[in-house]
Amino acid sequence: MNLSYWEIKTWLTDVDFTIIGSGIVGLSCALELRRNHPKANILVLEKGLLPQGASTKNAGFACFGSLSEIIDDLESHSEDEVLNLVSKRINGLTLLRETLGDKQLDYKPYGGYELFLKEDEALYHKCLESRNNINKLLKPLFKEDVFSFKDNIFGFNHIIDQLGYNQFEGQIDTGKMMASLLDKVSVSGIKVLNNCYVNALEDELNSVEVITNDFKFQSSKVFVATNGFASQLINENVKPARAQVLITKPIKNLKVKGTFHLDRGYYYFRNIDDRVLFGGGRSLDFKGEETMEFGETELIQDKLEELLNTTIIPEQQFEIEHRWSGIMGVGNQKKSIVKPLGNNIFCGVRLGGMGVAIGSIVGKDLANLIE
Ligand SMILES: Cc1cc2nc3c(=O)[nH]c(=O)nc-3n(C[C@H](O)[C@H](O)[C@H](O)COP(=O)(O)OP(=O)(O)OC[C@H]3O[C@@H](n4cnc5c(N)ncnc54)[C@H](O)[C@@H]3O)c2cc1C
Numbered sequence: 001m002n003l004s005y006w007e008i009k010t011w012l013t014d015v016d017f018t019i020i021g022s023g024i025v026g027l028s029c030a031l032e033l034r035r036n037h038p039k040a041n042i043l044v045l046e047k048g049l050l051p052q053g054a055s056t057k058n059a060g061f062a063c064f065g066s067l068s069e070i071i072d073d074l075e076s077h078s079e080d081e082v083l084n085l086v087s088k089r090i091n092g093l094t095l096l097r098e099t100l101g102d103k104q105l106d107y108k109p110y111g112g113y114e115l116f117l118k119e120d121e122a123l124y125h126k127c128l129e130s131r132n133n134i135n136k137l138l139k140p141l142f143k144e145d146v147f148s149f150k151d152n153i154f155g156f157n158h159i160i161d162q163l164g165y166n167q168f169e170g171q172i173d174t175g176k177m178m179a180s181l182l183d184k185v186s187v188s189g190i191k192v193l194n195n196c197y198v199n200a201l202e203d204e205l206n207s208v209e210v211i212t213n214d215f216k217f218q219s220s221k222v223f224v225a226t227n228g229f230a231s232q233l234i235n236e237n238v239k240p241a242r243a244q245v246l247i248t249k250p251i252k253n254l255k256v257k258g259t260f261h262l263d264r265g266y267y268y269f270r271n272i273d274d275r276v277l278f279g280g281g282r283s284l285d286f287k288g289e290e291t292m293e294f295g296e297t298e299l300i301q302d303k304l305e306e307l308l309n310t311t312i313i314p315e316q317q318f319e320i321e322h323r324w325s326g327i328m329g330v331g332n333q334k335k336s337i338v339k340p341l342g343n344n345i346f347c348g349v350r351l352g353g354m355g356v357a358i359g360s361i362v363g364k365d366l367a368n369l370i371e
Contacts, residue, residue, distance in 0.1 A: 114127070115159045
């Protein structure tokens with residue numbers, strides 16, 4: 001692309017900080033950099049017309065782990081590590097709510113539930129038995145009991161009639177969150193260039209050469225916030241993980257209200273605008289879903305529809321309105337990677353399935369890697 005004198009001078013000269021990726025991490029990083037460096041020239045580069053990863057695709061659960069997930073984590077992590085993970089999610093959600101406000105997020109404190117399939121009786125009993133210990137473990141963070149059990153008042157079928165309940169879980173409107181973040185970034189004088197794919201980064205002594213599909217320029221520091229696509233640019237242990245979702249048309253007298261996890265969190269659903277938004281099923285084909293390509297498969301979409309019919313809204317007529325997917329970044333550990341990669345390049349990636357919760361704080365920590 002042959003840029004004009006004006007384009008080069010206005011957008012690509014004397015760039016202090018370049019952030020790659022305009023998801024929740026990239027935008028939160030940009031805002032924190034602005035807070036710390038009011039006069040800096042800050043640029044965000046995004047390959048999509050809109051953010052094209054996970055931040056505009058997700059289910060909008062403001063959650064920090066179901067009972068069975070925490071029990072699971074305790075099998076591979078120490079108590080301190082699990083407490084650290086949970087506290088990061090709480091701090092991240094607090095920061096997100098403080099930064100944007102509950103109205104902008106359309107935050108609804110409806111609570112979160114865990115459903116146990118009839119064939120998962122052993123898991124249900126394990127959760128029942130571990131509940132007091134987990135509540136005790138989390139007490140320093142929440143000051144109150146987090147987990148209890150409630151009757152199935154939602155008309156779910158084929159499940160054990162007691163649902164795990166988390167009184168601190170909420171839900172947000174993902175689109176409103178991202179639109180507000182983008183507004184805030186724009187008002188802060190940060191430039192965002194969309195449709196700009198970064199191909200490579202050359203770390204030099206005092207700056208980085210940023211090579212995009214269309215042009216090259218120098219930036220003093222570069223922050224990589226590309227999550228599931230990280231391995232295209234940097235050499236870190238992050239694998240892509242596609243997650244598929246569907247949404248129904250509005251349903252009259254819908255009983256579903258809250259955020260719900262099913263089958264150890266492999267499936268998740270919530271109410272939004274009198275509809276059910278339902279996602280998951282990666283466990284049916286982990287290998288096939290380890291991809292950076294967006295798309296839906298019959299295997300997973302059929303299973304989602306079947307579970308809606310048999311288990312989630314068995315007594316109500318519904319139609320599917322729309323289906324989509326997003327790409328997450330996962331690895332062999334749940335901890336995100338936030339670190340310097342050289343003289344002038346830094347990364348904040350591998351957010352897993354919890355980026356709504358931890359994205360703000362990962363972005364902030366990423367920005368604070370520099371003085
Ligand atoms: C279907 C689904 C449901 C989810 N549900 C929840 C939930 O309910 N609660 C929760 O906490 N989390 C959820 N998550 C996870 C959460 O959405 C992510 O963890 C979070 O959005 C990650 O944010 P990010 O900024 O790190 O990455 P992303 O949002 O993926 O942002 C990375 C950005 O980098 C851009 N990019 C990549 N490579 C390049 C390049 N070379 N050049 C320029 N730009 C590039 C991408 O286009 C993308 O916009 C869900 C995820 C999915 C997919």
